[in-house]
Amino acid sequence: MSQQRQALAFSQLHRKNNPVILYNIWDAGSALAVEQAGAKAIATGSWSCAAAQGYQDGEAMPFARLLQTVQRIACVVSLPLTVDFETGYGADRRDNLSALLQAGVVGINVEDQRMGLSALNGIREQCGMLSSLRQVAETQGIALFINARTDIFLQESDQSRHPALMAEAKKRLSAYQDAGASGFFAPGLSDLTLIAELCEVSALPVNIMTSNLTPPLADLTAAGVSRISYGPHPYIGLMENLKQQARALY
Template identity: 75%
Template sequence: MSQQSKALGFALQHQKHKPVMLYNIWDAGSAQVIEQTGATAIATGSWSCAAAQGYQDGEEMPFSALLHTVQRIASSVSLPLTVDFETGYGTNKCDHLAALLQAGAVGINVEDQLMGLSSLNAIPEQCQMLTMLRKVAESQGVALFINARTDIFLQAADTKKHPALMDEAKKRLMAYQDAGASGFFAPGLSDPRLIAELCAFSPLPVNIMVNDVTPPVSQLTELGVSRISVGPRPYIELMAHLKKQALAAI
């Protein structure tokens, strides 16, 4: 299957009430395991990819290491591959995206946080970046699925503040759509009423990341979520299990 066919097929997997389930992986081996389960797409997670190479999350891993990981994954599986691009790994965002596309990626996550700070990129600047990334994909003939992530809820640990953030989230969603985004990712949002409100409002597929306080997958499906991901949880749980086994054996 061609890269463009994978890209178009991946986009079609995002449907309200029938979401694509992405069990985030970190290397070629974990990607192959997920492919064997009957999954329809492969998604990396920045936290897991970094940790697997001994780095902290937040673009501390060099882009060259991420690119090598993506190249190995793409050459090891046949499913559509979406990559956690964080904020683009420095100033050479367009060149970095071009390299990921050449490696075989058909989707990316792009964050609006200011790396290392507890604040968000201004909407005009974030939209400018999204537009540039869309142009890079178009120049390579790839219908790239740009999953525009907002950290507005993730940065507000007190979930009681989330209702007051909805207007800003919706404003960002619409602006990101106009700038070329394909989907809207709202990690940290866990209130079922707010998730339903966002899904009903959004013309873009909404991505929710599950954790200990989000509704179960069945309820997220009913609420209208189009994409469900699990973030670093698989890696964290696997490493905890590995540590437990090692401690028992030593």
């Protein structure tokens, strides 16, 4: 399947009440295992990719190392591949995206946090970034799925304050759509009523990341979620299991 056909196929996997499930991976071996388990698409997680190479999350891993990881993943899997692009890995984000596209990537996550700070980019600034990345993909003739992530809920740990953040989230959703986003990602949002409200108003597929606070998959599906991802949790769980096995030996 050509890269453009994979991109279109990946986009079509995002359906309300029938979400695509992305069990996030971090290298070629984990990608192959998830593909063989029956996945419909492969998705990296920035935290996991960085940790697997001994780096902290937040673009501490050099982009060259991420690109090498993505290239190896693309060599071993045949499914559509989407990559956690964080904020683009610096001022060269256009060139970085071009390199990912050349590696065969058909989707990216792009977040609106100010890297290393407890603050978000302004809407105009973030929309400029999204539009710029869309232009890169169009130049290469790829219908790239840009999953626009807002960290508005993730940066507020007090769940009781999330209802008051919905107006800003909806404002960002609308602006990101106009700027060329393909989907809207709201990690940290776990209240089912708020999730359903966001799905109801969104013309874009909504992505929710699981945590120990999120409702069961069946409830997320019924609420209208189009994409469910697992973030760093597969890696964390596997490493904890490895640690426990090693402790039993030592």
